Amino acid sequence: MTADELCYAGIRELGGLFRRRELSPVDYATDLLRRIERVDKNLNSYVTVTAERALTDARAAETALQRGDAGPLTGIPIAYKDLYATRGIRTTAGSALLADWVPEEDCTCVTRLQRAGMVMLGKLITHEFAFGIQFPGHRFPPARNPWNLDHIPGGSSSGSGAALAAGLTVGSLGSDTGGSIRGPAAFCGIAGLKPTYGRVSRAGVVTLSWTLDHTGPMARSVEDCAFMLQALAGHDAADPASSREPVADYLAGLEGGVKGLRVGVVRDYFFEGVEAETVAAFERALGELGRLGATVRNVEIPSIHVTPAFMVIMLTEAYAYHARDLRERPQLYGEVLREKLMAGGLFHADEYVQAQRLRSQLRADTARVLESVDVLITPTALGPAPAFRVVLDPDFPFAKSNMGPFNMTGLPTLAVPTGFSASGLPLSMQISGRPFDEATVLRAGHAYQRATDWHRRRPPVRT
């Protein structure tokens, strides 16, 4: 295996190499750190590289392997969105406001992956306070899309998407309030899972919108997402929304295939404004799932058009979180973000309550649809990653979101690559399931990835 192939290896493969002593976690971490140094100057995906920490973790992993005390994630490199608190390591949330924040504790997710033996390579750029678009005046240079440097990698987990696509880490964690895991996954040609609301702890992760925020894994394959979810999932008393629902074995049924799986496609809303080549790739993916034995049919969610009420909830909660700093230290916010956050202060109390009522209606309607099908599949984004010159216009509007409905409903949703645009940029679909049924969602995504090779394509990274 060449060094280039090795940097794109998956968790199962790397674990095998480590356990057979064919590869040392220390050597592997060292190689990835060198690659970050060479490649990331063009991509800006890392805010902080924690080289010493990585080597310490890798040595501990090597010791565990020698003792025969290694789990599936032992020695596997990971980098965290810079929204996840890391003890003794600066955590900026991509903002000037938290530019010097060095947390005293790790957040729960970092603790769990550290305990599982993962090797921390560093912290990855996020849009300022995880707000959907990287605006002009941002404190850090924006991450670039490895498939085309003139295009955005998506956000707000922009560094996570870019670093994974460029082979600069094996795993990452993102956060998803309105698509911030799935958007970068779609634009960078990787996999990203927004688990069920309450499945993975948010304790110690900087808040954007309490009732919409989710944390979850991002990786190059669905299988790697399953490996990480296994270590992450489970109740955490430190997160008030954390569920006590038992954690499934996400790997046990992963190879089960989709024979007999009932797939629902919501044609209303989700196809409005979607570009033709995204639709074509989506239909081919449905055809592939049908060939693999799934039954595909159209379904309707009667209240799907209430989705824009998402913005009332998101902006109001974000404003509530930031109100004091917006008044006392407005200069520490990027100009455009400041105005967008302030828009959240303009909604009335009754409008927020009505938005939550509409959300309940959407949840109920979607739950009803999921009684007759096992998963819903929809295009993740409207098209491939747009160019920076398009989104950096301060008047660039919030595009209609295909991802927001699943933050409203809290359902587990996985973004999976479905092909490429004529311009060479990745395309994606999202697979959503019933609450806490990540296992089925992952099984469907993995079956599709076993039958296709979109997730194995590599961007033209200059090394």
Next chain:
Amino acid sequence: MPEMPSEVTLDEVKERARLAGLVIPPARLDLVRGFLANALKPIRALDTRTVRTVEPAVIFNAGGNAGGGPEPRS
């Protein structure tokens, strides 16, 4: 009671900003108006008198297998 207007006007945005004590630069008012108009569309289309009651309520589960809150004490 007058009927709820379906559109959001610039004057309404200015009034909302005044009530909230927030200063929005005049050049950005139309952008903010656009956010509000889009977000409020489904809410303004909602007839609260006829809609089925759907409450955004916290659901407590006596079995304790879902939802948040502190660990039960033994």
